[in-house]
Amino acid sequence: MTVSLISLILLCPLAAFAVFGLLGLANRRFPRQDYLSTAAMLIALACSFLLLREVVPEPETHTVNWVSLGSVTFSMGFYLDSVTAIMLIVVTLVSSLVHIFSMGYMHGDPRYPRFFAYLSLFSFSMLFLVVSDNLLGIYIGWELVGLCSYLLIGFWFEKDSAANACKKAFLTTRVGDVGMFIGMMMLFTKFKTLSLYGEGGIFALAASQLTTGDMVWLSIAGVLIFCGAIGKSAQMPLHTWLPDAMEGPTPVSALIHAATMVAAGVYLTARMFPILTETSSLVIAYVGGITALVAATIAIVRFDIKRVLAYSTISQLGYMMLAIGAGSYVAGLFHLTTHAFFKALLFLGSGSVIHAFHAMHAHGHDDEHEHDDSDAHGHEHNEDSDSGHVLGSEIPPDQDMRNMGGLRHKMPITFITMLIATLSISGVPFIFSGFWSKDAILAGVLGRAMEWNSVHHYILFIMALSAAGITAFYMFRLIFMTFFGEPRNQEMHDMAHESPLSMTVPLLILAVLSLPVVNTLWFNAAYVKPPPQPHLHAPAHAYIAPDTKGGTGLAFSLFGVSEAVAAEENAGHDTHGTHADDGHHGHGPAHTIAMVLSICVAGLGIFLSWLFYHRRTLSAESVTTTFRPIYDLFWHKYYFDEFYDGVLVALTVWKARLFAQFDGTVVDGIVNGVGVVTRDILAAFTGAFDNRVVDGIVNRVAQVTWAVGGRIRRIQTGAIQTYLFVVLAGIVLLILIFRAL
Amino acid sequence: MLLSLMIFIPLLGMIAVLLLPRESEELIKRVTLIPLALAVYLFISYDRSTAGTQYVVNAPWIDAFNIQYHIGIDGLSVTLLLLTALLGPICVIASWRNIEKGIKAYMALFLLLETGMLGFFAALDLFLFYVFFELTLLPMYFLIGIWGGPRREYAAIKFFLYTLFGSVLMLVAMIAVYLNSGDPGARTFDIPTLIALASTEGHALNNLNFQIWVFLGFFIGFAVKVPIFPFHTWLPDAHVEAPTAISVILAGILLKMGTYGLVRVNMAMFPLGLDHFTNGIGFWGNSLALLGFINIVYGSFCALAQTDFKKLVAYSSIGHMGFVILGLAARNDTGITGAILQMFNHGVISAMLFLLVGVLYDRAHHREINGFGGLGTRMPVYTGITTLAFMASLGLPGLSGFVGEALSLLGAYDEFKWLTILSTIGIVVGAAYFLWTLQRVFLGNLNPKYEDLPEINGREILTLVPLAILTILLGVWPNLAIDMFRESVTNLVNVLQAI
Amino acid sequence: MTLQHYLVISAILFTLGIFAVLTRRNAISILMGIELILNSCNLNFAAFSRFVTPPEDISGQIIAIFGIVLAAAEAAVFLAIILAIYREFGSIRPNEVDTLKG
Amino acid sequence: MQPLSNIDSLLHFSPEILLVIFAAAVIILDLVVKNRESVAVAHLALVGCLCTLAAVLFIHFSFGNEEPVALFLGMIQLDVFATFFKVLLLLATAATILFSLRSEELDAKLKGEYYALLLAITLGMFLMASSTNLLMIFIALETVSLTSYILAGFLTHSPRSSEAAFKYITYGAVASGTMLFGLSLLFGMAGTGDLTQIGGRLTELLASGEVSSLTVLIAITFVLAGVGYKIASVPFHMWSPDVYEGAPIPITAFLSVASKSAGFALFIRFFYTGFGSTGLMQFVDWPFMLAIVSALTMTVGNLAALPQQNVKRLLAYSSIAHGGYLLMGGVLLTSEGVGAILFYLLVYLFMNLGAFYVVVLVANEMGSETIDGYRGLGSRAPLVALAMVVFLASLTGLPPLAGFFGKWLLFTAVLEQGYYWLALVGLLNSVVSLYYYARIFKVMYFEDAEEETSHVSFSTGTFALLSTFVIPTIFIGFLNIFYTFSNISVSVLPMQ
């Protein structure tokens, strides 16, 4: 049953891709293809729901041999546990909604069928990644989603910016993937398998075989695998591709670059939880924390609605990483889920706004082009705009928040739904899911800090908290600039209209999902069991006296989160007896503190935003001028792109040129050198001859040989007495030489 | 008998082509289908459960030197035989409308080439092996030189001289092996016998010093063919100048002859020598892997710097063959399997790439990457297939290129940690140049010069589809290929481990 | 009158012949040099026949006789060729007969 | 082995006698036949070759099959070795006659003398291959040389031909004079002209200190001058490019194959029978000297061939280079080495004659010997060009052509004796040689003819003759019999 369900889930999108992809390639339209693709996704969604019930009580693994060699076998298979089940639902659900949304949004695009084919392929790949029970399978899915991301970002490849962005996305993530692959190689070399679960899986072997001596390499391996997540989930420093990826159609941004693919990194990290060591966890946490904070700060100063959301996504993904790095497994995944819904909603909402603002998609992509061109001239007044060599720095007018405002009346549904999502992401308490997940993370980090008395985790907590505040600030900035106030561009404003049903319905559904409805699954401790972390050893000095079983926060009693957290901690501690077998619960007070603080910072953020952008009591401009350097830093996204463009790309190209030159000069040069030596030695006998400069190894050798031949020719003067001289002198020489020998 | 048929039918075809009048084009086309049909039969009937050689024919040939007509196939040979037989008809189709002058001569040379290649992969007698190896030279020289591009003469002679240079060193090594194989009168060229002798304690062949030298001799011979840095510079020229179908053969099969030779002779016959270069102390112990690494990185970076589409693909071949070398250097079954898979897959994928370059060249009459742009709108099918080929070549999982590369790296990491890690740079750079090319050729605004560029036609698609299917099939189900040679690899690894 | 006397004379003749062949810029002079060489050889044979082989063995002398005959034949052909050269090139200076070279 | 008396030797000598008879008959027939276009003379010469061949084989199987027979009181020896060369030489002569028939260079008026001279030179070569006496050796050598001079200068109104003859005779006379001096020294040391005894005597004398090794060295080197000039080894090679270029093409072909073969026959018999003993080599390591000469020869030949524009001249240098390869086999003192020489000569006969035949054809049709005359030959005369490819590829030593098998034997023999450096030099040289052979491929196939020249057609006879060279060039290596043939042929030589 499980197997067939999973197979069905995978096959539905795959079949849709295979059939429609080929047709799309041939530019043939299959009638009602969009409906069929969507139907396939819906079937998958239904199956996912069915599967939800199959999970309990034990995780299941089903494998087949994929590559069998003499001594090792690489298997492919499904691993189904609660996390998988929930992820399946998230993916299929968001995907189905995006499919529906796209029917409206992409309507009229000349490559409309191909779009759906790509979406199907993406869904398949993502689902494959989610259900894989082994690293190789995950890697395969991982790369395939990367491919889809590439194809979809570059969907409107006529735009140079899109073409650049898709390449950048693929390459940047591939850098991370290589790290991941190296990590896989390390694990494979040690364990001779890439399966994660079961008797012979990596986790079991790692738990039973590894000793403290292995911790160094295991940490390295963990960090390397996390590199893949850095790339895919756009963590610092490989995050720059994600904002550029907004060149893709907005539904794509919602599905791939907000809800699912970018979250795959988090998923992977969570999957690798059992082999994360102290060090690798800390690295993950720091990367996540820094990303969360930095991306949030960048988001403050963006004007492109999609890029604000992109940075927001980066920031939120950082959050999740932070959570997992800090050991809050459930909280991280929980946030992944909630984020998937509200961020998808935000993107789709922004898509709706863009759609409303600009009916470009109805006119086809050529139209877009004209706009692109005109933008280049029309927006020169935008002095903040970068010089242009940084990818995606020019803002399309239909995405520029400075052109918006007052849309709440024109697009009520979009407004309401987006507001819900914003409240959710900002962490407005209690009725929005984002609050709970974010709180869980904050609490988890603080709890770990208190439990281990770890300075690191305190720093991380502060980062997370600041990021939360900033998030609230820029998200409301977005809402205020877009939906409130007066229309800033009347012409465009007049054109705006509410989106069609196919677009608003998904918005509404997602809005519902942004409330803590389905997410309760995470709170079921029996359902979600965090895996053990046998290699996590808290620093000895960090061990503090057992605290009292502190009062449980209000939230926990309300929704039963405490059980899940308790389960998590039990699991975490049970597995290594060296530590905390008394089952202390240092998190108790942490929850309360974290919740209070998070509510405070969220409120502060919203309030400031209101002051700045709605009431305009405070002037953003004056602040900008006051803190010009900081603003510049934020505006230039901490100069990451400049760094990459200026240094790395140049370095690579330089290296390539160097190699090409090397080929032409050094390799040739060596041979030339040999040639020169040969020539000179021979020249001692035959006299000097012309040194002709030639390219190429063979040329040079041939030339030298040829020249020697020519020299020999010259002895052949045609005068018979020369010949006789050579003969007789030759005789004398032969005799003398052999006499000497 | 079946094998002999397969090898010599192209030769008979060549004679027929030469004797028959021009009009018999249909016949010419079909000649290459016979080996393919036989190959399909081989594929079905090949016994995958054994490492032994099958379809053996062993007849005396030149008694004076104990040279035998000894052919047979094991897992590795059959894999490459299949590849050769598959690419044969594809190349014939690909050349059908492209080659205008002297189609008869072209086909005759092509068929001779095919005999050489098929024979090479089936030969079990070292002498025969060498003869077939060399047999490919002359046809290739003429195929490049007559039907090639503007600098064809240069490219052809460069190819010829380079390869001959390598093969004379190989000849010396081969004679040395022969002379040391026994007392006068009892000497042999028989590869299985030599393999057995080479691991017999106390035999003259089982001597480290001797094996190192003959290993080097054979290695250089094969290295030129592979090509391994620094013997590679013939390749870009040859590829750029060769007509499409010949580039396909060059990249698809001829390069494999080098790596096949490395496995068949260098690894199997000189395990001590191999041990010295892959497992020895200090620099030499890493030398083979180092060469693999250099090939990967060097080839990739050179590819990145190219602006000629075909040259780019040519350099990418150098990079990809590096994975084969790296995998072989690992000497474990993961690495070797990866290497063999990579051989086969590279054969398929590079064939596709060259066919695709040819398609574009036929239409635009140039290959300057920067001279295109936006072809994606004009030629969607072509773009799609190219994307597939590029993705396969850059090692996208799910397509065949990945499996070989991944297994090679996984195997190599066991032995050479740092070199393997550094080699992964090649993966990124590989993606970089392919994507960059994709962008420059297909994405962006359509270059107005090419508004009327016709879409890829049916004949061209026909050449590409089988390869594309194989690419996907082997990416999804690599065991299909691995089944053929698993036992052979295990056998080889056992021999190597026994040192 | 020892063997060495003859040998030295022969060596001188040989050397002078070689010298003539190398330095004389006239084809006929070269022929003369060649004759000197051949004479030195014949003298050698005759001398060896007298001093080295048993007295009754005169094969050295016979070889010398054959040598003379061969020299004659060679001279005839040589001169014929010199005539041809003279006809074609108008000169018998050997260094002027150099259209074939390289 | 008791030498046969003069009278008893006559029957064994019948092939040579037949040659003389046919030579005379050719001259007489030429006087009789007045029609200048008649090919009767050539055909008679051809018949002479065939009759001689029959006689050679008959004599071989009747008498010389097992043990060598010394004839004419030890002047010459009838053995398998000689028979091998006789067959080889007859083939070369027959081929040359056929070439000459088709060559338009030759003066039709002089054909009687021409064919008679060809038969006479064959006689001389027979004797070169079978002589075992210093005098006989020298006379044989002179017979061949003198006739060669005449043949080289045979063309009427060709300054080049006269020049070739002049250089040839000057060079040849000095070389043979030097050789004769060397022979006299040998005679003076050993006190005998019998080659079979010289080696033993010399060894004794050297061992007892009666003779200094320098004396022997000088004698050997002087002898080498005569032999080396016949096989065109460095530094005695310089005549050959000029002579080959100037001489009529059939004669060039003949000289490059037959003369060289006879030279090698003489060389092998002289050095192996005369100086082959280990005792002698302790004092004079002539094999090493020859190894160096061999390396130099192939290198110089190949390098100098590179820039040539005249195909005949190019083939002349190629022929020098091949002399170098062959000489490798001569330094080894093993039957494998000499067997390899013999086999290679057999192969070389077909491939080199074939190449020269193409040169004849092209010279006839295009009137050009330069490489430009071959431009576009691939499309103008596809079969001829194809044949040329086969010959040149075989000369390069590409498998599976016979030339490869020849080289293979040589290099195997060389490596077996541990001359690694020599083998490597030889192999690298064959790479170099590819370059100039490929130049001919290039002009034939890669370049189009300057003006639109029409398709050149050749007669069936031409193709038949061509195929008699092509087929052996392809197949000799595949067949066991030829290896056996060459191996048996060296069995009579004294080997360590």
Place this chain on the structure above:
Amino acid sequence: MEFTLKTFIFYGFALMTVASALLVVTVRNIVHAAFSLMVTLFGVAGLYVFLQADFLAATQVIVYVGGILVLILFGVMMTSGRLEMRIHIERGQLLLGGAVALALFMLLLTVIANTPAWKNRIDDGTALPPTTEKIGELILNGPFLLPFEVVSVLLLVALIGAALISRKEVRD
């Protein structure tokens, strides 16, 4: 060695031979050179007499002086215009040629001096029987029959060849 008339004459012949040979290679006038050569050839014939090779000496005089030298003189006459009578000599060539010849000479001298087998072979003055009959016997009924016959063929060839080549002009 006793200094007798015989030895005096011997040295005379030797000196004559060597000196005239020297003249052959040095004089500028080709006709002078030819006459010097004649003296040399006579000198050699004299030496043959001292070696008691009577037939050989006779042959030398008849064939060389009577045949070859006359041939050479004819050659001189037919080819030498006034300019050709003087032999041009170039200094560089002279030096190189001289060096090679000298080197060869030194080598030969060394050999002659250092070969014990050739030392102390003194002409004891015993008179040997005339050789003519013996030569005839050896040539016609001995081992030298074959060389004799072959040489006859060779001479025929040379005859034909010489005629052929020099006849060219006539045949136009």
